Amino acid sequence: MRRVLLTGATGNWGRATLRELRERGDRIHVIALVMPTDRDREAIAEFADMENLEVVWGDLTDAATVIACVQRVDIVLHVGAVVSPLADEQPELAHRVNVGSMRNLIEAVRALPAPASVAVVGIGSVAQTGSRNPPHHWGRVGDPVRVSRFDEYGQSKVTAERLLVDSGLPKWVQRRQTGILHPGMLEIRDPIMTHSPFGAVMEWVSAEDSARLLANLCEPDVPDTVWGGIYNIGGGDGWRLTNWELQTAIGHAMGVRDIRRWYDRNWFATGNFHGQWYTDSDRLEQVVPFRQDSFEAVLDRAMAAAPSCSIGRASARLDREAPDHEATHPTAPRNDARHPNRQHPGDFSAFRLTRAVASDRDVVDVPSTLPVEASHTPGSRLRRVEAPSRMGPPRLPRSGDLPRRPPAEHRSGPR
Template identity: 80%
Template sequence: MNETFHQRGRRRVLLTGAAGNWGRATLRELRDRADRIDVVALALPGERDRAALAEFDDMPNLEVIWGDLTDAATVAACVARVDVVLHVGAVVSPLADECPELAHRVNVGSIRNIVEAVRALPDPASVAIVGIGSVAQTGSRNPPHHWGRIGDPIRVSQYDEYGQSKVVAERILVDSGLPKWVQLRQTGIFHPGMLEIRDPIMTHSPFGGVMEWASAEDSARLLANLCEADVPDEVWGGVFNIGGGDGWRLTNWELQTAIGRAMGVRDIRRWYDRDWFATRNFHGQWYADSDRLDELVPFRRDTFDDALARALAAAPASVRSAGRVPAWIVKHLVMKPLTRKPRGTMAAIRRGDEPEIAAHFGSRAEWEAIGDWSTFEAPSPSREPTLLDHGYDESKPAAEWSALDYLEVAAHRGGQMLSTEVVRGDLATPIGWACAFGHEFTASPRLVLTAGHWCPVCVTDAAGYPAQAEQNAFLAQVVAA
């Protein structure tokens, strides 16, 4: 570390999750800002993280703290030294699906520790928190419900404990009462490792689904820009979608075929049976509002073709030349066994797990009716944005929101506002609500109206969303997606 570390006037940043794909990309971006930004990276003291961070051994503006995000004392000590917290660290899928208790302990416990550490400072306004949510929080949004924005219903796919943990974490930050934070819901990050993923989670992604991707490099640039001193005031206290924009809005089928072409695969269909892939219950949207974040904190430079070319260049020779391998070998010796592993769609079919089959396909009968490739048509969903009804007058300035707006929102969701007194324009103070099923809870107007949250009990019952939608018109708009 150089002698100017923590020199007066320099920005000081705590980065969690530094050893991951996004974290390492962020370190590379911050290394290029060594003239003005110093970094404290909190990483686990294991072989994996040490190996991943070895490339930064000579980074002059970096100090690595070997510790655990779930250790409140370690987190507090790090937070006390910085101006900005970039909280990228999390247990993500597929590990989160395999170890749901670990996912909740880390993903929820870490943001709680960060919030409490900032709250305990003499001046909590001196530290900004950049929290990271996920597109998984809004779950399955297949066409024709594939356009989304912040404020749409929070609705997590079945068996997605990562998404559920991020819902809880977001509630903690948004309703923390802290003066300076922003919550960013990350979309799918396209990074070089994408070409090497071989996990049963691949089979959960419907061909007809969509995702507005973003590159790891653009995402890193966004985080680094949020560490600068000139971030617009509108950012703080907001919830935003991260997306790459129009050129990154792909169907899952387009992604599959693009990656296949890059590897020299002439016809990706020869690698799979059509009915191996789920038809629902994943996540992904095209965003009607992702341009706003780029307008406030410009970060987009990459095209999808740029990122794909980089990924291919970084891939091992076996990946780059995959198209030379006879398709029947890939299909029967690699892909088919993958679908039969735990969490694979065909594993559910083989063991007759009806709830899981229903989650992925609707029913066994619907799976049997999928057919082969002869009847397949490449999906072509509408590229014209459509917006859901959020249940209140969105042209009304938030500073004028009152009890009448909250009563309207609660009714749209089949519930009630329980508080008898609210302050006009107070977005941050939690008030009382009840859902249609009698669960009482508190949540700020910002969390409910701006971020789309509702009952914290009902959201955990993903299998029960259809029943909830019978009482909740807000949720009903996407419950069949």
């Protein structure tokens, strides 16, 4: 029986990993280190009947707790982290948890009589290589590590990765995770939803495929060549989208014929946000196969899991009626931590689109115009966007510079 320590078990990826490991109960026992908060208790309650799960209540930043857990396992899946937008709002917390937890895990393994008996799977991020707008949108492990400005989450992951790589541990591997498509994305009500430039790219992956990857790493037949390396996690060719393609796909799935009516173009950043397509993400699939999902299937599942986001029959009214500014304009201005020099038009935590699926309430649009800066401000993600009040298609690079997939012979393996 393989014994696995899972951190971050109550997050989207963590819960997906528990669901996958539950199906392997005949050969894998899971110890989940979980914070004793109301939110975490509620999330882990889903697995109350999981026979091969043991919950340890504790904090990753508590070295004694981490040591006690590491002494009982064969492999550590270190998914737990403080992520954006919270990491940007509380950078000290992000570094304390993301860097401190990695340090605690490394020291706990080092202290074992046989450090080689425990493997450590570290999780990095696509955020580590920062803004990769076209025409520099193809990347690989080995490219410069340079996070976007003000991205404290990305910086904390760079530091944690360096600790693991330089740790001297006999058995470790680092996985840099890309954007995970999951139902919770449809419920985001935070300014971070406007940080991705429409003309930029991301190679996405599903939570289920990501969970399958981690579970497969726990199996005894993992090739020895896996250990001691850094890999990009990505869904492959079918998951490589521009951010505009993602927005329109989600809009169509929600029943919106023209997603441009939902947004003002000037809300969105034009640079300084991470995302790339990988030339080397197939390496991981070749060594530890994990891909089963398609983008279309996962989007369908996300919509089914979040029925309140499907406006269906009401979308026709959204497309033809003028916006109701009184109903949609946020009420309290605030600054966005990722864009400290830009005043957001309001508090996005209270921002909503009213859905008329189960009621007679009107479906309302977002405001058609919002103030923008007079000029580019150094230190800000955003610069002035010369665009009409109604958003047109994103201003992608001109034809010769459009994001393009490389020839098939260059799509896998390191350059």
